[in-house]
Amino acid sequence: xxxxRQVHQFLGVNILRLFIVITAMFLxxxxxxxxxxxxxxxxxxxxxxxxxxxxxxxxxxxxxxGTFWLTVLSIGISLPLGVLTAIYLVSYGKPRWLVRIVRIxxxxxxxxxxxxxxxxxxxxxxxxxxxxxxMLAGSLTLAILALPVIINASEEALxxxxxxxxxxxxxxxxxxxxxxxxxxxPTALPNIMTGxxxxxxxxxxxxxxxxxxxxxxxxxxxxxxxxxEVMALPYHIYALMTEGAHADxxxxxxxxTAVVLLALVLFVSMVAIIxxxxxxxxxxx
Amino acid sequence: xVINQTSNTINNELDNKKKPESVAGIAHIRTEDLNLWFSDKxxxxxxxxxxxxxxxxxxxxxxxxGKSTLLRCFNRMNDLIPEAKIKGKVLLNEENxxxxxxxxxxxxxxxxxxxxxxxxxxxxxxxxxxYGLRVRGEKKKNxxxxxxxxxxxxxLWDEVKDRLNASAMSLSGGQxxxxxxxxxxxxxxxxxxxxxxxxxxxxxxxxxxxxxxxELKNKVTILIVTHNIAQAGRISDYTAFMYLGEMVEFEKTKxxxxxxxxxxxxxxxxxxxx
Numbered sequence: 001x002x003x004x005r006q007v008h009q010f011l012g013v014n015i016l017r018l019f020i021v022i023t024a025m026f027l028x029x030x031x032x033x034x035x036x037x038x039x040x041x042x043x044x045x046x047x048x049x050x051x052x053x054x055x056x057x058x059x060x061x062x063x064x065x066g067t068f069w070l071t072v073l074s075i076g077i078s079l080p081l082g083v084l085t086a087i088y089l090v091s092y093g094k095p096r097w098l099v100r101i102v103r104i105x106x107x108x109x110x111x112x113x114x115x116x117x118x119x120x121x122x123x124x125x126x127x128x129x130x131x132x133x134x135m136l137a138g139s140l141t142l143a144i145l146a147l148p149v150i151i152n153a154s155e156e157a158l159x160x161x162x163x164x165x166x167x168x169x170x171x172x173x174x175x176x177x178x179x180x181x182x183x184x185x186p187t188a189l190p191n192i193m194t195g196x197x198x199x200x201x202x203x204x205x206x207x208x209x210x211x212x213x214x215x216x217x218x219x220x221x222x223x224x225x226x227x228x229e230v231m232a233l234p235y236h237i238y239a240l241m242t243e244g245a246h247a248d249x250x251x252x253x254x255x256x257t258a259v260v261l262l263a264l265v266l267f268v269s270m271v272a273i274i275x276x277x278x279x280x281x282x283x284x285x
Numbered sequence: 286x287v288i289n290q291t292s293n294t295i296n297n298e299l300d301n302k303k304k305p306e307s308v309a310g311i312a313h314i315r316t317e318d319l320n321l322w323f324s325d326k327x328x329x330x331x332x333x334x335x336x337x338x339x340x341x342x343x344x345x346x347x348x349x350x351g352k353s354t355l356l357r358c359f360n361r362m363n364d365l366i367p368e369a370k371i372k373g374k375v376l377l378n379e380e381n382x383x384x385x386x387x388x389x390x391x392x393x394x395x396x397x398x399x400x401x402x403x404x405x406x407x408x409x410x411x412x413x414x415x416y417g418l419r420v421r422g423e424k425k426k427n428x429x430x431x432x433x434x435x436x437x438x439x440x441l442w443d444e445v446k447d448r449l450n451a452s453a454m455s456l457s458g459g460q461x462x463x464x465x466x467x468x469x470x471x472x473x474x475x476x477x478x479x480x481x482x483x484x485x486x487x488x489x490x491x492x493x494x495x496x497x498x499x500e501l502k503n504k505v506t507i508l509i510v511t512h513n514i515a516q517a518g519r520i521s522d523y524t525a526f527m528y529l530g531e532m533v534e535f536e537k538t539k540x541x542x543x544x545x546x547x548x549x550x551x552x553x554x555x556x557x558x559x
Contacts, residue, residue, distance in 0.1 A: 164404035168465070171360060172417040173394035173472060182420070187407055 034258050041256025051218065055240060056249035060257050065222050066230030067264065069135055070214060071204045073226065074142035079196060081143070082150030083185075089151075090158040091180055110148035114208040117145050121213035136226040138214020145209055146199040153195020157188040193276040200272065201265045207234040217243065233261040313338045313475055313506045314359060314396070319373035321354060321363065328354050330530045332373075336476065341498055341507045343521035343538065345514060347553065351530040352510045356478050359508065360396040361389050378475070394421070397469030397505075401481045403461035405453035405468070410436075410445050413453045413464060417472040431471050438504070439467035440497055459490025466497065470505070477501070479509040483516065495520050514554060518542050526550045 002010065049059030085102070093099050121141030131137040161184050169179040207215075215235035223230045240254040312335035321329035328351045336342050336359075344352040354363065361382060363369045374381045382392045394417065405413050414432040423431075432449070436442040441463045445456070453464055462482055469477050479498070483491040498507055498520050511517050517524050517538065524538040526547070534541060534550045545551040 162404070164400065164402060165406055167362065167365070167400065168404045168406065168468075169416070169420075170365070171362060171393055171398040171400075172420065172468065173390040174416070174420040175390055178420045182416070183406055 034255065034262065038255030038259035041252055042259060046256060055244055056246045060236060060260060062219060062222055063231040063233045063236040063257065064260060067204055067233040069223060070138055070142060070210065070232055071200060073135065073139035074146060074203050075196065075200060077139060077143035078146040078150050082147050083154045083192060085151050086154035086158055087180060089155055106148045106151050114145060114206055117141055117209040118211045118213060121209060126213055133214060133229045134227045135214055135223055135230050138210040141209045141213045142203045142206060145206060146203050149199045149202065150195050154192045157191030158184060160191065161187045190276045190280045193272055197269050197272040200268050204265050205234055205261060207238050210235060233257055311338050312336060314377045317374040317376065319358060319375060321358065322370045324368045328530050332532045334525055334532055334535055336506060336508050337523065338506055339502055340522040341502050341509060341520050342523040342525065343517035344510045344525050344527060345517050346527035350527040352527050353480055356480055356508065356510050359478055360393050360398050394472045395474055396476045396478060397472055397474035398478045399465045399469055399482050402485050403458055403465055405461050405464050407454055409450045410453050410464065411449040414468050414471050416468065435467040435471040438470050439463045441467055459486050459493060462486060462494060474505060476506040476508060479507065481510050481512060526553060
């Protein structure tokens, strides 16, 4: 016979369990729906061919290439920018009013809806700087979108480096700059990677920011320079579901594209996680 | 000029009759009327202390008396605290290290430091020792030799010579602290500052570090902060007793521990407060 307190404990734990199961169920349902509807579309030709007959046949190769490059370029822009900003905020942080403004700006950026990034990119990169609709304009827009996440993650990572390391380095006659480059940054790197991984997922999947800045419904060519407009997976899904006259043929392709997009994000994340794991294994404290 | 009664007495004693018998060689580093404030809090009050060459000097006193703060004045680590304000001089080989034109990195190379908690970098054993040399752009071929000598001098060589490329984090606490000593020695310092170096260690590691200090004083000057009175008695040649930011008494350890001059020193040594 259980006492009253044991009953409470039993009920408490099992209620928590129930919520975990519900949460997990959503995730599994999500994967099940996407994969059951799109999984059968996946084939070598789907991955390696261009779309044919107004998107009703063929593959999604150019969209894969486009999303890959958009992601690489935007992370390539926002990672150094974000990490350097974080270093400044953490290590120097002066004058105070400037730091405060930067922080407000970062947090505001983080909350801006992504479609507004799209409009901003159109106004500034496409029209003002005259990059036209291009991979570069899209990547810059996506880079700004990823910036708050990368800055916040990097700042967190840099702050979590034990103060002891900084003191040890300075006490050995290193300058502030050497301390940052040789001790603090390498120690913070695994956690900076975590922030980057999250951004990769976000950037690869965004539709709105590239809608007016980089994406095109259909192109016969793979991009040859950053000034080309490209097809991209998320936009491709959007286009398949909203345009064209053959919904019966387009919808399965859209789901197939969703599977590929998921797999791509998963793959990039895995690579980053493996790199991070290897760095962490070498540095233990 | 405001003259503090207590420290003034000590100064006179040091300057006049104490010097002939207690001065063993030159004072490698000494302070002149050193005052330090954290914001409005007066942490160090007119401190005058000589740290003699190739001797072990212990700084003792109750928690919060300013002994660690004083220690951190000698390699300008207090510069890291923006609220800290310093007046007075710290003379390293008769050069004031608080002159505006001082190269702080050079001071910190000459005055090494070992901290309360072992703090090796998350790098290999080799790279930890080589760090000080590398930041000064030392040539690669010299580094091997310095690493080996430093580890030998810190009595760590035999334990780690087969795994110089293992992470320093894989060492035990006592080994890590000896690694930190070796890392400081690699810079070929004149003085090593030890800030309660054994307070995070077990008794065996502690006695090993103490023995090491006695060995090292043949090569470098050692200034150690400790809250362990017995430790000060075991390893130091000179002891400085601090109380509420003042240097109450500076004396040869043997003498202070047998016949303390100041009532406060006597009370502290006999465990009345601490």
